[in-house]
Amino acid sequence: MTQGLGRSSVPAGTLIGASAPDRTGIVHLGLGNFHRAHGAVYTAQAMAAAGGDWGIRGFAHSSDRVVAPMRAQDNLYSILQLTEGGTKAGVVDVHRDTGVAAHDPAAVVAAIADPAHRIVSLTVSEVGYTRDPATGRLALDHPEVAADLVAGSTPRTAMGMIARGLELRAASGAPVAVLSCDNLQSNGDVTRAVVEEFLNAAGVNDDVLSFVSSSVSFPNAMVDRIVPKTTAEHSQRVEDLLGVTDRCPVPAEDFSMWVLEDDFAGGRPAWDLAGATFSTELEAYEMVKLRLLNGSHSLIAYLGVLAGAPTIDTAWGLDFVREAVLGGIAEDYLPTFTPPTGFDADGYVSELDARWRNPLIGHATTQVGSDGSVKLLQRIPDAALFHLRRGRIPHRLALCTAAWIACVAPPAGFDPDPLAERIAEPARERLAETVDGAVTVSDHVRRIMTGGFFPAALADQDVFTARVAELLTLITRDGVRTAAADVAAASR
Numbered sequence: 001m002t003q004g005l006g007r008s009s010v011p012a013g014t015l016i017g018a019s020a021p022d023r024t025g026i027v028h029l030g031l032g033n034f035h036r037a038h039g040a041v042y043t044a045q046a047m048a049a050a051g052g053d054w055g056i057r058g059f060a061h062s063s064d065r066v067v068a069p070m071r072a073q074d075n076l077y078s079i080l081q082l083t084e085g086g087t088k089a090g091v092v093d094v095h096r097d098t099g100v101a102a103h104d105p106a107a108v109v110a111a112i113a114d115p116a117h118r119i120v121s122l123t124v125s126e127v128g129y130t131r132d133p134a135t136g137r138l139a140l141d142h143p144e145v146a147a148d149l150v151a152g153s154t155p156r157t158a159m160g161m162i163a164r165g166l167e168l169r170a171a172s173g174a175p176v177a178v179l180s181c182d183n184l185q186s187n188g189d190v191t192r193a194v195v196e197e198f199l200n201a202a203g204v205n206d207d208v209l210s211f212v213s214s215s216v217s218f219p220n221a222m223v224d225r226i227v228p229k230t231t232a233e234h235s236q237r238v239e240d241l242l243g244v245t246d247r248c249p250v251p252a253e254d255f256s257m258w259v260l261e262d263d264f265a266g267g268r269p270a271w272d273l274a275g276a277t278f279s280t281e282l283e284a285y286e287m288v289k290l291r292l293l294n295g296s297h298s299l300i301a302y303l304g305v306l307a308g309a310p311t312i313d314t315a316w317g318l319d320f321v322r323e324a325v326l327g328g329i330a331e332d333y334l335p336t337f338t339p340p341t342g343f344d345a346d347g348y349v350s351e352l353d354a355r356w357r358n359p360l361i362g363h364a365t366t367q368v369g370s371d372g373s374v375k376l377l378q379r380i381p382d383a384a385l386f387h388l389r390r391g392r393i394p395h396r397l398a399l400c401t402a403a404w405i406a407c408v409a410p411p412a413g414f415d416p417d418p419l420a421e422r423i424a425e426p427a428r429e430r431l432a433e434t435v436d437g438a439v440t441v442s443d444h445v446r447r448i449m450t451g452g453f454f455p456a457a458l459a460d461q462d463v464f465t466a467r468v469a470e471l472l473t474l475i476t477r478d479g480v481r482t483a484a485a486d487v488a489a490a491s492r
Contacts (some may be wrong), residue, residue, distance in 0.1 A: 002239055005091070005246045007074040014242060016079060016090040017044025017274070020055035024096045025269075027111045029158050030123035031060040031067065031098060033227045037079055037252035039121055039181055044094045045274035054269045055096035057111050061124065061158070062102040069247035070098050078238050078249045082360035089241040089249070105154050105161055112165025115174035118266030120165070122191075123181045124158045126374040127426060129194055133377055134452045136190075138197040149202050162191075163198040170211035175265035177217045183294055185286050185378055188220035188261065217265040220282045222289045224257040226355060228363045253361055255351070259285040279340070287337035293352060295333060295379035296325045299396065300356065301369035302403035306480040308417045312363040316356040320484040327491055328396030336386040366422040372404045373427035373453055381458045388461045395487040398464060402445075402471035403480065409435055411444045414476040427453065441476065445469040 003009050026043070028035060035058070043054055060067050070077060075095040081088050101108045112120050122128070132139045138159065139145055147153060148160030155161045162178060169176065178195070180187035195218075199209060228251055238249040258276040262268075272278055279285060297312070303324060304315025315321050329349060339345065355361075380397050387394040407420040409431035425431075434451040438444040445468050450459045458464065474483035 002243065002245045005073045005076055005078065005242070005244045007076065007093075009244050010076065010091050010093070011242050011244065014078075014089065014091050016041060016092050017046070017094075018048035018051075019093040020044070020047060020096055021053055022055065022096060023053040023116065024055040024057040025053045025117060026056045026119045026121060027108070027117045028056050028058045028121045028123075029061070029101065029108070029161070030125075030128070031058045031070075032123060033230065033250045033252075034223075034225070035121075035123040035181065036066075036077060036092065037227045037250045038223055038225050038256060038258065039123070040092055040094050041079065041256070042258055042271050042274045042276055043269050044092055046269035046271050047094070049273035050270035052269055054094070056094050057097045057117070058095050059099050059101040059108050059111075061128070062100065064100050064103075066248050067098045067100055070095065073247065078242060078246045080234050080238050080241075080249050080251045081254050082251055082358065083254045084354070084358050084360070087237055087241065087360065089238050091242070101158075101161065102156065105156060108161045109155065109165045109168065112162060112176075113168035113172075115169070115172045117176065119177050119179055119264065119268065120162060121179040121181055122158060122162075125182060125371060126184060126378070127371055128158045128182070129184070129190060130157050130159055131190075131194060133374065134455060138194045138201070140201055145198075149198070151202070159194050159198055163195050163202065166195065166212055166216060167199065167204050167208050170208045173211060173215060175215040175217075177219060177264040177266055177268070179219055179221060179260075181221060181223045183223070183290065183375070183378065185290055186220055186283070188218040192218035215265055217263045219261040219263040220286070221258065221260040222282065222285045224289050224293065225255060226253045226361055226363055227251070228361050229367060231362070251361070253355055253358060255355055281340045284338060284340040284343070288339060288343065288348065290378055291333040291336065291383055292329055292348065294375070295383070295400070296329060296352070297368050298372065298376060298379055299325050299328060299400040299403070301365040302372075302400060302407050303480055303484065304365040305369055305407050305419045305423065306403055306416055306475065308419065309365055310419060312365060312368060313357050313359045313361065315365055320481050323488055324396055324399060324484045327488065328400075331491060332387065332394040332396045333383055336383045364422075366419055366424075369404075369407060370424035372408060372423070372425060373431070376401070376404060377454070381455050384464060385457055385461070388464055393463060393467050393490075395467065395490050398467040399471050399483060399487050402468045402475060402483065405445065405448060405468070405472055406475045406480075409448060411435070411438070411441050411472065411476055441473045442466070442469040445472055
């Protein structure tokens with residue numbers, strides 16, 4: 001029987017970066033695969049380059065699915081790097097304590113309040129910011145947010161835990177940075193706004209508000225690495241490569257990118273020596289990621305699901321998907337922002353092509369398509385409005401919207417591919433209620449566009465709503481390929 005991974009069984013020469021010291025300097029919320037393959041890896045490599053007390057105290061949100069095996073393995077785990085040319089594996093050793101926030105939220109609050117921790121980082125997904133999708137502000141009527149705001153309560157939401165932790169930390173005055181690593185435009189600004197809205201709604205004293213304003217920084221950051229779900233095949237491959245059994249390995253592509261503002265009130269690891277980029281052009285880098293990669297990823301996912309393609313690489317291999325996505329990048333996305341200085345658009349698209357066609361990643365289209373009601377708010381409205389206000393219809397953005405609706409809120413009489421049922425969509429029930437009683441596809445789409453799922457500015461654009469309805473009609477009547485062909489013809 002193969003020996004299990006642990007501190008005494010790490011194969012020689014397989015450690016990625018350095019092991020962290022016992023002292024922890026970072027609290028991280030969200031122990032999913034992305035954090036463990038991205039921020040944790042950069043931190044290990046930064047400590048190898050420049051040392052520092054940057055061990056991570058990590059909290060999963062609600063499940064011990066990752067925490068239990070990590071604890072059994074001395075908080076070690078492996079990264080299985082997936083390239084077109086094969087695989088290789090290495091071990092990460094930076095987490096010094098792990099827990100489940102839902103099981104002990106008070107521990108999260110105490111960890112954030114502890115002056116020894118100088119960074120609070122988070123990968124809680126767009127949903128974790130508990131914002132109203134229409135306004136972008138803290139959803140004060142969200143049941144969990146409302147419960148967190150009650151004086152003396154133990155917070156359950158990520159934003160509540162951060163806010164209450166900072167409230168306690170104000171007594172020491174120790175500076176700290178709150179670092180979002182989620183796919184949100186201006187994610188640091190968003191996090192600051194939501195945390196401050198929480199503190200104001202909770203009625204904290206002025207000293208706390210002053211502390212957060214003066215001694216807590218919220219740097220913006222752009223993260224990029226494709227990290228699929230772990231399968232039994234990944235686990236077996238790690239065992240074959242390392243000769244030990246890892247119960248929680250993380251598969252990841254070989255590409256990794258991290259661009260940050262250098263605004264860390266309590267100091268930071270030498271992430272720049274680990275390959276991260278510190279830049280004053282964060283907004284431009286964010287646009288590259290959120291639109292060219294994330295927006296395109298959504299389109300690949302929904303078109304792929306409707307075509308019965310289970311993974312991104314199989315969807316990307318379909319000619320009509322490639323044409324729609326490449327056209328969307330060139331015509332619907334690139335004109336909407338100024339790229340970073342020296343940005344090579346053609347080179348970046350070639351890099352995306354290589355990443356999306358990598359068969360070893362096996363990134364499920366249903367995983368990429370999950371949480372669309374939240375994700376698409378970052379990827380569709382602003383870019384669409386840029387064109388609509390100039391008298392042009394962004395056909396691929398309309399196609400993405402129509403394909404999302406077809407997958408998660410299909411009109412009566414249309415049954416999408418069974419894959420669509422696997423898409424995790426938190427607004428499914430609300431979408432169904434919104435379209436209940438719709439007689440035509442046009443009415444179906446109008447109800448969604450004006451039902452609070454998109455900003456009012458986009459909902460007011462009747463020409464966009466009409467185009468989405470046309471494409472949804474084609475999808476439901478003639479199939480997704482026909483809809484994509486119509487877009488290609490309209491764009492010529």
